[in-house]
Amino acid sequence: MSxxxxxxxxxxxxxxxxxDPANGVDRxxxxxxxxxxxxxxxxxxxxxxxxxxTVDADGCWVMPGVIDLAARLxxxxxxxxxxxxxxxxxxxxxxxxxxxxPPDTEPVIDTPSVVEWIRHRAESHALRVYMxxxxxxxxxxxxxxxxxxxxxxxxxxxxxxxxxxxxxxxxRHTMEYAATVGLTVLLRxxxxxxxxxxxxxxxxxxxxxxxxxxxxxxxxxxxxxYLALAEQTGARVHLCRLSTARAVEMIAxxxxxxxxxxxxxxxxxxxxxxMDLSGFNSLCHVDPPLRSHEDRxxxxxxxxxxxxxxxxxxxxxxxxxxxxxxxxxxxxGISALETLxxxxxxxxxxxxxxxxxxxxxxxxxxxxxxxxxxGTLAVGAPADLCVVDPRAIWExxxxxxxxxxxxxxxxxxxxxxxxxxxxxxxxxxxxRY
Amino acid sequence: xxxxxxxxGKLRHxxxxxxxxxxxxxxxxxxxxxxxxxxDQAVKKVPLLRGRTVVNLFFEPSTRxxxxxxxxxxxxxxxxxxLQVSASSTxxxxxxLDTLETLQAMQVDMFVVRHQASxxxxxxxxxxxxxxAVLNAGDGRHAHPTQALLDVFTIRxxxxxxxxxxxxxxxxxxxxxxxxxxxxxxxALGVPEIRVVGPRTLLPATVETLGVHVFxxxxxxxxxxxxxxxxxxxxxxxxxxxxPSADEYFQRWGLTERALRHAxxxxxxxxxxxxxxxxxxxxxxxxxxxxxxxQQITHGIAVRMxxxxxxxxxxxxxxxxxxxx
Numbered sequence: 001m002s003x004x005x006x007x008x009x010x011x012x013x014x015x016x017x018x019x020d021p022a023n024g025v026d027r028x029x030x031x032x033x034x035x036x037x038x039x040x041x042x043x044x045x046x047x048x049x050x051x052x053x054t055v056d057a058d059g060c061w062v063m064p065g066v067i068d069l070a071a072r073l074x075x076x077x078x079x080x081x082x083x084x085x086x087x088x089x090x091x092x093x094x095x096x097x098x099x100x101x102p103p104d105t106e107p108v109i110d111t112p113s114v115v116e117w118i119r120h121r122a123e124s125h126a127l128r129v130y131m132x133x134x135x136x137x138x139x140x141x142x143x144x145x146x147x148x149x150x151x152x153x154x155x156x157x158x159x160x161x162x163x164x165x166x167x168x169x170x171x172r173h174t175m176e177y178a179a180t181v182g183l184t185v186l187l188r189x190x191x192x193x194x195x196x197x198x199x200x201x202x203x204x205x206x207x208x209x210x211x212x213x214x215x216x217x218x219x220x221x222x223x224x225x226y227l228a229l230a231e232q233t234g235a236r237v238h239l240c241r242l243s244t245a246r247a248v249e250m251i252a253x254x255x256x257x258x259x260x261x262x263x264x265x266x267x268x269x270x271x272x273x274x275m276d277l278s279g280f281n282s283l284c285h286v287d288p289p290l291r292s293h294e295d296r297x298x299x300x301x302x303x304x305x306x307x308x309x310x311x312x313x314x315x316x317x318x319x320x321x322x323x324x325x326x327x328x329x330x331x332x333g334i335s336a337l338e339t340l341x342x343x344x345x346x347x348x349x350x351x352x353x354x355x356x357x358x359x360x361x362x363x364x365x366x367x368x369x370x371x372x373x374x375g376t377l378a379v380g381a382p383a384d385l386c387v388v389d390p391r392a393i394w395e396x397x398x399x400x401x402x403x404x405x406x407x408x409x410x411x412x413x414x415x416x417x418x419x420x421x422x423x424x425x426x427x428x429x430x431x432r433y
Numbered sequence: 434x435x436x437x438x439x440x441x442g443k444l445r446h447x448x449x450x451x452x453x454x455x456x457x458x459x460x461x462x463x464x465x466x467x468x469x470x471x472x473d474q475a476v477k478k479v480p481l482l483r484g485r486t487v488v489n490l491f492f493e494p495s496t497r498x499x500x501x502x503x504x505x506x507x508x509x510x511x512x513x514x515x516l517q518v519s520a521s522s523t524x525x526x527x528x529x530l531d532t533l534e535t536l537q538a539m540q541v542d543m544f545v546v547r548h549q550a551s552x553x554x555x556x557x558x559x560x561x562x563x564x565x566a567v568l569n570a571g572d573g574r575h576a577h578p579t580q581a582l583l584d585v586f587t588i589r590x591x592x593x594x595x596x597x598x599x600x601x602x603x604x605x606x607x608x609x610x611x612x613x614x615x616x617x618x619x620x621a622l623g624v625p626e627i628r629v630v631g632p633r634t635l636l637p638a639t640v641e642t643l644g645v646h647v648f649x650x651x652x653x654x655x656x657x658x659x660x661x662x663x664x665x666x667x668x669x670x671x672x673x674x675x676x677p678s679a680d681e682y683f684q685r686w687g688l689t690e691r692a693l694r695h696a697x698x699x700x701x702x703x704x705x706x707x708x709x710x711x712x713x714x715x716x717x718x719x720x721x722x723x724x725x726x727x728q729q730i731t732h733g734i735a736v737r738m739x740x741x742x743x744x745x746x747x748x749x750x751x752x753x754x755x756x757x758x
Contacts, residue, residue, distance in 0.1 A: 204642035208451070210551040210574030210613055213638055279436070280552035324530050324560075326550035328573065 009052040010034045011426060012045065016057025016387060020064065021356040022364050022376035031062055033383040036426035040379060053428070055421055057387050063359045064375050065097025065384040065422065066341055067366035069264055070240065071315035072333075073099070073129070074404075075121060076114070077106025082317035082404035084118075087337065088125035090403035092430035094338045095386030095419040098128035098374055099315075100366070102186075103139065104161035110134035110145045112153035119154065126429035128384070130372055132159040132186055135174045141165035144174045148181045156370045157238070159186040162287070166192065168225060175235040184236045184369065189222035189247065190214075190288060199328045201243075201289040205274040211328060214289050216244045223247045227254045230261055238369055239263040241314055243288035245298035252307045262369050263307070266314035267343040268336065270300050272409060280327040283409040286314070287332035304352050309365040311347075313340040317405020335405030338396070343410070345390065345417035383426040392418035436558050444744045446567040448554045449576040450617040458621045462586050464739035465732070471508060472734055481742050482511035485542045489515045490532075491570070492548040497707065498570055501730070502545045502579075505737035511745075514541070529553075530560055537562050542745055544568065551575035551610075566744045574608050580705050581614035583736040585622060587729050588660055591701055595622040601654050601696075602645075603630040604664035604686060604713050607637050611705045612664055616643050630654030631686060634675040651686050655695040663688050663704045666713045679712050689715045701725050 011033040018029050018041060025041065032039040032049055040046040068091070074082040091099060101118075103109035109118070109131055122129040133150030135158045137143045147158055158178050165171040178185045195218045200206040202213025223239060227250060230237040242248060242265050251263050268286060273293045276284045284290055302308040316333025323330045344362055347353045353361070367375025374384045395414050398406040422430035437446040437453075444457070453461075471479055487506040489499050499515060506513045518532065536544070543566040546557050551573030558567040571577040585595075592598060600619055606612045606629045619627050629640055630648045641647055648654030655661060666682065676682050688702070702724040710716045719726060 202638045204639050207637040207639055207642060208613070210572075210576070210610060212574075215638070280555045321528060324528065326529070326548060326556045326572070327552040328550045329529075 009426070010049060011383070011423065011428065012051035012054045013057050013062055013387060014054055016060045016062035018062045018377065019356055019359045020377040021360045023378055025377065026356050031377065031385070033423065033426050036383055038377055038379050038381050038383050041377060055387060059389065059391060060420060061355065061388040061390060062377075063386060063388065064363040064377055065386050065424065066095050066362045067370070067372070067374055068096050068099040068315065068337065068340060069310050069312035069366045069370070070266070071099040071101060071313055071337060072317065073101055074317060075105070076117065081319050081322070084122050084125055084127075084129070086402070086404040087315070087317065088122075088127035090337045090401065091127050092422045092424075093402045093419065093432075095341045095388060095422055096127070096337055097384040097386070097422065097424045098130060098372065100130040100132060100156065100370055102159055102161040103132050103134040104163070108134050108138050109155070110137050110139075110150070112149050115150065115153040115155060126424055126427070128374070128424065130156045130370060132157045133183075134158070135160040135178070135185065136165060136170070139163040141167065141170060144170070144177055147178055147183055151181050151183055155183070156372055157184040157186050159240070160188070162188050162190070164190065164192040168229070171225075172229050172233060175229055175233040175237070179233055179235040184238055184371070186238045186240055187226050188240045189219050189226060189242070191218045191221045194218035194221060199285060199289065199332070200277055201274045201291045203274050203292055205277050209277065209280065211277070216246055216291070219244045219288060220246045220250065223250050227251075227259065227261065230254075230259055237261045241266055241288055242299065242308060243269055243291050243295065245295045248298050248302040248307055252302070255307065262309045264310035264312050265299050265303060265308050266336070267311050267340050268314070268334065268409065270296065270303065270311070270347065271343060272296070276409060277327075281409070282323045282325070282327050282330040283334065283407055285323070285327060285330050285332050286334060300347075300352055303347070303361060304357075309361070309369065311340070311344060311361045312366070313337050315403075317403050318407055320406070323407050334407050334409060335401065335403045336408070337403055338401055339408060339410050341388065341419065342396075342415040342417060345388070346415065349416060383423055385423050386419050387421040388417055389420050390417045392416070394418050436555065444740070446554075446558045447578050447740050447744065448558055448567065448569045450578045450581050450614045450621065451576070453617070453621055455621045455623060458582070458585070458618060461582055461736070461739050461743065462589060464743055465582075465586055465736040468735040468738045468742075469732075471738070472731065477508050478510055479508065480510045482506065482509040482745055485511045485745055486540065487511045487513050487543045487545060487741065488536055488541045489513065489545045489570075490518065490536070490547075491516065492518050492553070493571070495547060495571075498547065501733045502570060502737055505734050505741060508734070509738055509741055511741070529556070533557060533560055537565060541565065543741065545570050547571045549573055568740060568744065571610055573610065574613070575610050576614045577610040578614050579733070579737050579740060580611050581618040582740070583729055583733040584615055584662065584703060584705070585618045586732050586736050587703065587725050588701065591725065592659055595619075595624050598624045598660060599626040599628070599658040600624055600660040600662065601628040601630055601658040602662045602664065603651065603654065603688065605635045605666050605670060606631055606640060606664065607635050608667065608670070609664050613643070615662060616645060620644055628654050628658065632676070635670070651692050652695045655692060658696045658700055660701045660703065661688065661693075661696055663702070663714050665705060665707065666709055683712055687711070687713055687715060688718050690717060693718060693721070699723070703729060706730065
């Protein structure tokens with residue numbers, strides 16, 4: 001992340017609704033930023049504070065910057081899809097101050113040199129980029145990676161991204177080793193054999209459209225294995241991108257027994273279902289697939305209750321051609337950085353979450369689970385935050401997206417709530433007006 | 434908004450039998466009926482589509498289906514171009530859209546498309562230039578509407594009252610675009626009881642949501658039916674742990690003289706072809722007096738002529754719809 005020239009400036013954010021659930025703060029007041037950190041929260045400026053710049057946040061939310069647990073920036077390896085530069089801009093415009101990238105870059109994040117390369121590339125852009133190291137070398141699921149070296153190089157967790165580790169013996173040992181090193185293991189539950197060639201939820205819509213189905217058991221069989229091994233190994237496990245009601249029940253039951261397991265869901269899973277595939281809409285080709293209406297309702301309830309700790313974007317920008325094909329031949333994934341917070345605000349609008357809970361799901365919980373800074377406006381914390389105008393009404397269109405990937409199933413949706421300012425390390429990195 | 438219908442509810446494309454409605458299906462069948470004599474004439478040609486160009490764009494090898502589309506177009510006096518595109522040529526950097534646009538630049542009027550991916554026909558229809566029609570000749574597991582229409586056409590010639598029919602579709606429904614299209618077409622015509630029969634490995638999940646009764650036992654599934662539609666079983670299904678062997682499949686789900694006894698005495702025996710003798714159907718049964726398998730092929734040409742004439746005839750270049758009756 002850049003040493004922004006405005007870092008040293010004193011910034012005052014006036015009269016916003018300051019949301020900092022980590023410290024139980026939800027009130028209208030000012031935020032004072034100095035030397036890149038939160039200097040004070042209150043109605044009166046601290047002694048000796050002279051604002052170089054003041055942001056009027058009257059009627060707006062002032063919240064810790066969103067920490068997106070899963071975003072592909074496509075660098076290194078696929079610059080034709082997106083670059084760190086393009087996606088950093090998109091993130092800033094959407095109130096995202098940090099992202100965590102899975103290790104399935106090309107080359108894979110399985111050596112410290114790749115970690116170093118990405119860090120170097122990201123340095124000049126206004127976005128904190130955290131990395132997950134590969135659980136196995138090349139993500140092939142065979143040989144464990146040098147996790148301790150990856151940890152020292154700065155990886156905040158280990159994962160095999162969307163690649164399975166079919167040999168449960170290997171999986172067990174990688175989890176044990178990760179626990180030894182002290183790394184959280186982030187696992188995407190999907191049995192590759194049960195998934196097969198599937199590209200849609202195995203249900204009425206896939207049956208009607210003749211699309212190969214992904215059964216619920218593809219997820220639950222993997223969740224069962226991961227929970228059993230979490231218990232066996234004592235590894236700290238985070239389950240990624242849940243899509244089924246049954247998986248939620250299994251995780252809730254595991255937590256009842258105090259198993260230290262956490263979970264996330266991609267925001268689009270809380271708003272769409274298999275029904276949206278009608279007409280072979282490739283913008284709804286995502287992995288895991290959009291499931292039934294009932295699954296969606298259970299996922300939403302789990303987010304409310306906190307059984308699902310985190311809502312992430314699962315951002316996967318693509319070039320235009322990636323979605324121009326018959327449905328099964330299109331690439332899964334959507335451009336989602338710019339809809340993460342707007343969809344989150346819709347959860348508040350729908351009455352599912354209170355505003356502080358939303359901040360917890362989008363920022364505080366990811367910071368805690370990844371063990372990184374941010375997620376709070378505590379005095380002394382890095383000044384990573386955003387200002388959101390909850391009254392602004394806008395419509396998502398491809399042309400106004402900053403991301404290089406323009407594919408979104410939410411084009412044409414009207415959103416309430418727009419990010420007006422994003423601050424990283426005390427520097428104003430985005431200003432809408 | 435159904436992409437295959439125009440603002441007046443006329444056929445713009447034919448992508449699937451789903452959503453066509455009984456009236457339109459009946460209109461297609463009636464039109465096909467009017468073309469049937471053409472195929473019996475010494476000069477088997479009508480000038481309805483003279484000057485029109487039909488491209489058979491096949492991404493999956495198929496001689497039979499392509500030939501019937503070719504004959505149908507030629508008997509309507511259209512110019513026909515056959516293109517067999519292998520999967521490899523589209524992987525050479527040329528996208529499906531490039532292929533479509535290149536051909537469109539040659540001023541074609543209709544694409545007859547077969548492709549291995551479900552949704553391919555919808556894809557072509559979405560990207561085709563205005564005025565260019567798409568006729569689905571089979572897309573993945575999704576739809577094969579002309580096959581379904583020729584099947585219901587054949588049924589109607591023998592059993593004109595759909596409102597009292599029991600129809601059994603037997604075999605690999607999971608991978609069958611034919612079965613899906615038949616189910617929609619039979620529903621549109623008001624068939625009260627449609628059954629699917631097969632082992633669970635060959636039936637799609639929640640198949641009952643298509644409005645069918647599910648049977649795993651062949652004898653029960655055929656009990657009292659008026660029409661038996663056997664589906665082709667691809668050889669590769671035996672390799673993917675979906676079935677133990679061709680032999681065991683034939684023993685339990687193959688149509689034999691013995692199994693046939695469960696159906697009504699006048700039950701029709703149908704098969705979209707090509708048949709696998711001794712796998713899904715016994716040779717004797719395939720040529721049984723009640724088998725209409727060869728008629729299906731003959732009817733296929735008339736039905737495809739009807740669909741082509743209705744789509745291109747409604748485009749307003751020439752007064753083709755009037756002369757088609």
